[in-house]
Amino acid sequence: MLDIVRVPVLADNYAWLIHDTVSGETVVVDPGEAGPVIAAAKKRDWRIDRVWTTHWHPDHTGGNAEMKAYGATIVGPAAEADRIPTLDEQVGEGDVVRLGAHEATVMTVPGHTQGHIAFHFADDAAIFTGDTLFAMGCGRLFEGTPADMFANMQRYATLSDETEVFCGHEYTQSNGRYALVAEPDNADIVARMAEVDAARAKGEPTVPTTIGRERATNPFLRATSVEQLARYRAAKDAFRGS
Secondary structure, three states, X not given: OEEEEEEEXXXXXXXXXXXXXXXOOEEEEOOOOOHHHHHHHHHOOOOOOEEEOOOOOHHHHXXXXXXXXXXXXXEEEHHHHHHOOOOOEEEOOOOEEEEOOEEEEEEEOOOOOOOOEEEEEOOOOEEEEEOOEEOOEEOOOOOOOHHHHHHHHHHHOOOOOOOEEEEOEOOHHHHHHHHHHHOOOOHHHHHHHHHHHHHHHOOOOOOOEXXXXXXXXXXXXXXXXXXXXXXXXXXXXXXXXX
């Protein structure tokens, strides 16, 4: 069994502790800062063995140096090794990383950054997508193209509906507000936004999500062409909905 714990860090980031209950090993994905992650692990009497990094942005790597000093091995994208000086192990498309007996396959998902990767536990129906696939959204294209992100969305769409998606930010409410504009006749988005607004009003998180939910309510995952995704991304970048 994997025990997955959401750890809020910085303003709206999430780091994820993944604990294998059999081996006792623990990985943290994208610790933007170390303090809250270490505190969450200590609370559960877990040691942190490795850090898995999805991309080089400081809000996802800011805690790496302290985690390394804490004894963790830092694993991350080979394509961004020059921008993540803490890396101990470099991985890329198709590589397998392990947590006890559990295996996660590395997927290269460029666009937000060109070396961005995701970690997919196929047997455990879980994927850690960093800043590529969000609940009802996708990451900004800082370094890549709409074609890059469309290809990512097509890959994610092949995963099973029950696959849980663990992303890097609490962006669901703002993403959903744009989704209502992109697909105003989508009753699933309307219903989901009622749930999201209620959760956020109580200060509750809205992730993880699932591929099935995203298949029904995420305009970017639902886009049928590069051109449509490009229009959505440009419109979302300029969106100022309240």
